Amino acid sequence: xxxxxxxxxxxxxxxxxxxxxxxxxxxxxxxxxxxxxxxxxxxxxxxxxxxxxxxxxxxxxxxxxxxxxxxxxxxxxxxxxxxxxxxxxxxxxxxxxxxxxxxxxxxxxxxxxxxxxxxxxxxxxxxxxxxxxxxxxxxxxxxxxxxxxxxxxxxxxxxxxxxxxxxxxxxxxxxxxxxxxxxxxxxxxxxxxxxxxxxxxxxxxxxxxxxxxxxxxxxxxxxxxxxxxxxxxxxxxxxxxxxxxxxxxxxxxxxxxxxxxxxxxxxxxxxxxxxxxxxxxxxxxxxxxxxxxxxxxxxxxxxxxxxxxxxxxxxxxxxxxxxx
Numbered sequence: 001x002x003x004x005x006x007x008x009x010x011x012x013x014x015x016x017x018x019x020x021x022x023x024x025x026x027x028x029x030x031x032x033x034x035x036x037x038x039x040x041x042x043x044x045x046x047x048x049x050x051x052x053x054x055x056x057x058x059x060x061x062x063x064x065x066x067x068x069x070x071x072x073x074x075x076x077x078x079x080x081x082x083x084x085x086x087x088x089x090x091x092x093x094x095x096x097x098x099x100x101x102x103x104x105x106x107x108x109x110x111x112x113x114x115x116x117x118x119x120x121x122x123x124x125x126x127x128x129x130x131x132x133x134x135x136x137x138x139x140x141x142x143x144x145x146x147x148x149x150x151x152x153x154x155x156x157x158x159x160x161x162x163x164x165x166x167x168x169x170x171x172x173x174x175x176x177x178x179x180x181x182x183x184x185x186x187x188x189x190x191x192x193x194x195x196x197x198x199x200x201x202x203x204x205x206x207x208x209x210x211x212x213x214x215x216x217x218x219x220x221x222x223x224x225x226x227x228x229x230x231x232x233x234x235x236x237x238x239x240x241x242x243x244x245x246x247x248x249x250x251x252x253x254x255x256x257x258x259x260x261x262x263x264x265x266x267x268x269x270x271x272x273x274x275x276x277x278x279x280x281x282x283x284x285x286x287x288x289x290x291x292x293x294x295x296x297x298x299x300x301x302x303x304x305x306x307x308x309x310x311x312x313x314x315x316x317x318x319x320x321x322x323x324x
Contacts, residue, residue: 004294004324007044007302008313009085009241010034010073013063014048017308023062030064034073036310037080040317044081045073046115046302049088052124067100074108083113085206085241085302086187090119090130090138094145095167098152102176110177114149115185115206118142118194139193140164146184146201153181185239191221198236199225204300206239211276212292215240219296239300240293244279245307246286246316253281256307279303283319290324 011017011030018026034045049066053059070082082104087097097114105112118138119125125132133141144162151158153176157169176182186202188194189210198205199222207215219238226233247253257280278289290301305312 002299004321005043005300006041006316006321007046007081007083007300008033008037008042009302009304010045010047010069011308012047012066012069013053013061014050015053015304015306016061017306018062021062026062027064030069031073031076032310033308033313034077034080036313038077040313041321042080042313042317043300044083044113044302045070045077046083046085049084049086049091049115050121050124051128054121067104071104071107074104074111077108077111079111081111081113082108083185084115085208086115086117086185088119088121089116089142089145090125090132091128094148094165095152095170095172097145098149098172101149101182102153102172102174105176105178105182106174112176112178113183113185113204115187116142116146117187118190135190136193139190139197142186142194143197143200146186146197150181150184150201183237187241189218191218195222196225196229198222199229199231199233202236204237204239206241206300206302208241209243210240211278212296213276215293215296215298237300238296238298239302240298241302241304242279244286244303244305244316245281246279246283246305246312246320247307248282248315250282260306283315283323286316286320287323290320294324 011033019029037045047066047069053061053063066084074082101112101114122132141164144165148160148165148167151160152170152172157171158167159169160167183203185204185206186198187206207218223233245253245256279286
């Protein structure tokens, strides 16, 4: 049986997951959680690649930039892997992104993963001055970008001439430590186009906040794309990003949910709608929920812990990870 991997999102500001309003104290909290995860049995730390928080109720809150945060966290951790969920392809030239990741792979001594997607947050695009083309066009751009990144990591001088991006004998030194290259996680949900890019390029497919029923449908389509491209479906590791509230009792779970209701009355409905609540509850309930994903072939889990504190990680490690 393939070993299960459990990662978590770094407290960053995406869902009001940073204590206090002091950015220095918030960053210290991010470091504290990262160090704890590194000492426990967690596989990876992941950062959202956005510039502003998603939900309107916390739009003015602090939010740390993805790659700056990952670079700093790499220097205070030893074994845990580092990735993004997921890099927005539109925000960086792919050759630059290849250079950033190869440097970070060296800094971290070979612990980097590239999570990448076509991008979706239109308000963020507009506020930061990026064009927001159609879904299909953004996915075509993603295809070219991954091709460029792979070439930059493989060849001494890489060239590529596409409809959206081009490079001419580009040098990316140092190359990443990991061979043949850092794992490439492609994230998204679109079946006709995005999952075809997964079949073509991905080492890992990540589905954001999908229920087991949703994922079952996506994986059937992914198998079809793999067949059409003559790729092995079994060579792609399957991953899911899930919100997680874990407490010793259901009473404590309800208390945590009610805290979030005060921030946004729709938050509990959002969590239930997005993931079906399979990772919200006591350790015993979460084990049952995770098993439904495991039965689909999911082996790579990324948890966005809500109400996160150091004890949360110890509880999840001792009562969930060590039980599986």
